[in-house]
Amino acid sequence: MLRLWRKIRTVGRVAEPAPLPPATDQPPAAAALAGSVQIRHVDAGSCNGCEVEIGSAFGPVYDGERYGARLVASPRHADALLVTGVVTRNMAEPLRRTFEAVPAPKLVVAVGDCARNCGVFAGAYGVAGAVGDIVPVDLEIAGCPPRPEAIVDGLRKLTGR
Amino acid sequence: MNLAATGLACAVAIGVLTALAALVVPARSAVVGVGTVLSGAAAMLAGCAAMSGVSFVVALPALLPLSGMLFTLDALGGLFVAVTGAVAVAVGVYGISYTRAPDLRARGVQAVLPLFVVAMVLVPAAASAGAFLVCWELMALFSLLLVVAEHRRRPEVASAGRWYAVMTHLGFLSVLIGLMVFVARAGDDSFSALRDSARHLSPLVAGVVFVLALLGFASKAGIVPLHAWLPRAHPEAPSHVSALMSAAMVNLGVYGLVRVGFDLLGGGPVWWWLLVLVLGAVSAVYGILQAAMSTDLKRLLGQSTTENMGLVLVGVGAAGLFASSGNRTLAGLALVAALLHVVGHAAFKTLLFLAAGSVLHATGTRDLDELGGLRPVMPVTTAAFGLGALAASALPPGTAFVSEWLLLQALIHGLPASGVAAAVAMPVAVAAVALTAGLAVATFVKAFGVGFLAKPRSAAAAGAHESPVTMLAGMGIAAVACAVLALAPAVVLPGIEAAARVAGDPAVSGAVTLRLTGVTGALSPVLLGLALIVAVVALAGVVRVVATHRVRREARLWDCGGGPMSPRMEYTATSFAEPLQRVFDDVVQPELDVDVTHHEESRYLVRAVEYRRKVPDRIERRLYQPVLRFVATCGERGRVLATGSVHRYLGYGFYTVCGLLLLLAVTR
């Protein structure tokens, strides 16, 4: 326990200073959320590259939570879906149902190139389409995988902080 | 003839006439129902009159040879007569349509029900040992006949009936011997003579009388370790009979204990009451633990009866402890708490058993693992059971909450008030009451949540329908009683205080707020309930104003995006109780059995997993099995004597008479 305390003391704060807020092109639905966005992450068929980056976006260094975004366990608690990967056939219906389960007002964020336009998997036999083909997308975060800064930047557009 | 005497006479007369009418009239269900209601109402009136101070004595010398029968009604007896009458009213209304089922419509079964009520009403009115024992035995016989009413349909009923017959008669024997020892010393069998002679009893004889009476009465009240018949007989009896037995008959065990212990023997040494208290505490915890594991709705309720009678005995034992250390205020408080719990338990157990009967009537099953989803199809029954569950789980604003609060107050104030024995007993009693309260909450959340809410777990539950209106009305009467006792216990407190005079002084006063006299303590159940209601309404208003989306959207259950959830995915009563079962693994020692069936092609593929769990009664296995085995062995050995030869049997008789004569000749 003392070792942990010493570690806390020596390491101190690891969160990087907050960059400037992004240019304000907040999606219209996000305005009602007023600085608090609960996020349900849906892996629609990702290679897990984006998940790693989302993980670090909410880790201590980038600390996505400081802008009012938080990952939650149920779409009922969520305001936004963070969808990664191409939508595979098996995940198309679950994705629709997850979207249906979120109470309005709700947003969908497509994270990564696969989610935006199927990326390298375009035209593959098991692919139902990009996220935008299944549910309406409000915000896209580009990259394969997107850098944590980009993800945090996207989230800040939602929270407006 | 005063009100008490007239009421009691009416109750008996109506009961007997109803029984006769049931044998001849074709519309038996209605006649028996109305007759039971009238008889119960008359008994209630008599009991209330007795509690308010009206009394009478009737001697019927011709009724029983040698001793005659003596009846009276004082406040203590009046309380139990009134409770029995009230339960009979609810049960009578309920029975009008409930007993239309083929097995229950039988002439004999119908005629016995009012007689059972009459016997139960007469037990607390008996004023001599002879009258008491006769009524006690009649009550046992009639209840036995009712328990085995459905023996044609289910073989378990016969087994339950055998258990009940043996246990209840052993209990009767114990009471009989105890009272006879007492009567032999007193010279007369009237209670007043017994009361007078109690002062001259040696401590040993008094102790023997008390312990024998305690054994007999405890077995009737379903107290551990004499409870084995209760979770068998109560579920197997028809539900309205279960209600009568569980809400009215077991109370008479408490009545007998209070009558003999406090009234006739005039209190006693500390060890008597410590014994009562420990028995009560063990029963409370063991009963509710069994109920928490149970998946049979009616069995669960039966085990909860053991729990509640245990709590009552904790109160009675505490009252005795305080009385023996001379603290009449606390003794009064503890006994009032115990008797209030008796009354409250009668109300909610009637309600719960009637609601369970309604479920059984609609679905044909009592297995909680197969129920569920009854809310949309049986709204009234669901509401009734919900209210009963709230009342039983000692949560405010519930019925048991008030009595358990009073009990805890008595225990808290009792710690500094009396000696070392109390100092050890009180914390343990509080711990037992507290553990019981916690487990009761879990048990009734399971019973209500799994049994009535969510989705039906079987076709039987899905095809349920609401019960006929008289059954609902029976539940309604019990529900109103529960609500009144929960919010305005002051209505019944004067009567209970009058009854508790046998042990101590009046302890509680006040209409809106219950204030303890002699010690500090106050609780207002009605203000508590009111505050909750106001808070809920205000909050609903605030949320309506503040929230911007006014419309509720209906959506499918969140199934993680997969297919629709099937009822097989729901938590069942077994799975609900699983964590508790693990926690109390060492105490309940469940028998687990997991069978895994593999695919033919590969051992690595599982085709089916079967999980079976049984929670046997550990006390029963440890205590009863050896005794039963011993009896069986004796029987085997005894066979040598019974060869079937009549001459030999005549010879036995001859030698016995000769032996007796020899004995007489020697001793005289």
Next chain:
Amino acid sequence: MSALGVVGGIAQPVLIVAGSPLLVGVMRQVRARLEGRAGAGVRQPWRDLRKLLRKETITPRGTSEVFRIAPLLLVATSLVVAVVVPFVTTDSAIDPVADLFAVVALLALGAVALALAGLDTGTAFGGMGASREMTILALVEPTLLVAIFALSVRVGSTNLGAIVSSTLHDPARVLSPASLLAAVALIVVIVAETGRLPVDNPSTHLELTMVHEAMVLEYAGPDLALIELASAMRLSVFLGLLANLFLPWGIATAATPAALVVGVLALVVKVGLLGVVLAAGEVFLAKLRLFRVPELLAGSFLLALLAVAASYFLA
């Protein structure tokens, strides 16, 4: 009903409702700082509540009114407790309800309502959460009541006002072994009852490890706002109870403005400090396996029994 009681009955619920989300904010902030993060700010729980109130409410198909009423009842129980318990003033607005047993039972009623709602949904997670919550409740209840017993035996009353006043008059009592043992037992059960580490992890996202969260997975919008508010209120109510049972100093004994301001400040400081300590402690703890939790609770039960024994034999 005295003037002091009325003032307390108004000031306390306002303070608890307004302050408890801030308490949760402070605790999250402390955790974030100790983990090297920046944190979302103390006001974030309030922002979450404001947003949830603006969202739509969802009724899952097949649920009954139990599901709809449970959040209201949950908040209502905490609200009644906030009104009656002596947090700011020694007098209570509804004195005959300010009884320790009544308060504990009221808080249990809230938990029961939520467990029934969890079962009502008919989902596996709802049932799982309800089953676990009830198991913990069944084990917490005895410890709570026995600890209360230890505290009230020497006062001769279970009335909270009486207990608090008697401690004010006799400060040495706080350091008696009975009181200290009861305090430790109470801390353990409060941690369990409010769903904090090591019994339950309030920020878990893994359904299989959830207790409280699993029951509320179906709630959305204002319903969820009520539940979040209620769990924050329960936390502050329990911490406030702990603070005032053992360290009641600062509480207002007269209805003067100065005394009331001191009372409010004292409560804020005490509860805030307890919250910070709790949050800091959580950083050092891992969640216990569910079936290790009963051992922890049994330990606290033993402490509570020892407290009772001490209160009698060492008196």
